[in-house]
Amino acid sequence: MKRLSRDPIEALSRFKGVPFWTTSFYLDTDKGKFTKKEIGLAFKNLLADGRARIEALALPKDGKESLLEDLDRIAAFAAQSLAAHSQPGLAVYSCSKKKLWEVLGLPHGPRNRLLFDQNPYVRPLVAILEKCRRLCVFLVNRREAKWYEVFMDEIAPLQELVSDVPGRVKVGGFEGTEAKRIERHIEAHVLDHLKQSAQLTFDLFKKSRFDGLLLGCEEKGCSELEPFLHAYLKERLAGRIKAKPGDSPTEILKEAVKIEEEIEQRSEEETVRKLVAELERGGRACSGIKDTLRHINQEDVRILAVSHNFSKEGRLCPSCRFLYVEETVCPVCEKATSAVLDIVDEAIEASVAKNAQVKHVTPPSKLDHYGKIGALLRYKV
């Protein structure tokens, strides 16, 4: 099984099974939320429902066979591995007649679903990736510096630097002038080292465009380093990390993940706080699925806040792509709308496409009192 990263997503996006369809399977396996029994039951129901749906599809015989083989294979896989699956989410993509078989462990529980389509359905993966930031960990002391990349709970070394800084030596001399001269000489080397480290960090940023920087250094080193940090890096400074260049990657990763979770939690709370404040003063905000969909249709949403795993059935206009809760006829173009299983997912996708920021909020939160969904708007209501 692979862990989620951009590579398998890109490979899946490129996959073409024509004329055969692909099965995409998502299961929430978060054992913090569900018992093993509940997960097993959800799995069984999804598969039973899938088999029934294949029968009803307008596909040639071998097309249906391919999908049924997918389900057999997924069932066999689950029988063997589901109980031991330790990650909060599972995704499987299969197109038996075209030899596609891909299993991914996910760092967040997805919505349970089983889909048959001409292409692999990767949108939930994209949503999870959006949530995961690429961090650069920059650890520096007076003569060493080390850089790591942290992404999707994995750590990889990027670069290291060991500068030729002379050690401190005790030297006698008339009233310590010689000692002071040596001290100044050492300090000049240290500053050079910090300057070079800052420059290398910026070079790494230009290459890999990380979303956040975690800085680990002693108090004094930090104040000396700061003037050398490029403005772009200062903007991305996500926090300080208690780690040294010589620490083990496992320890560094643990610390980085903890900081990232705290940042994410603070950011969720901040979004909900702003949203509630705007709603209460009747400002640029809306809440509840109906109003939020209306503002998404009007391209008026700046930040969409949605309670994690909130889902609801709805309607989609095939012509203008507007989203509705219950309109069977689109009020804008008067075409018949079609049913969608999850209008919240459509809302998330539409918001991303219209350059709005999407914030998944971990329940329980104050957002629960406002219909589990809301938005900060560009314009006043």
Ligand SMILES: [Zn+2]
């Ligand atoms: Zn329409």
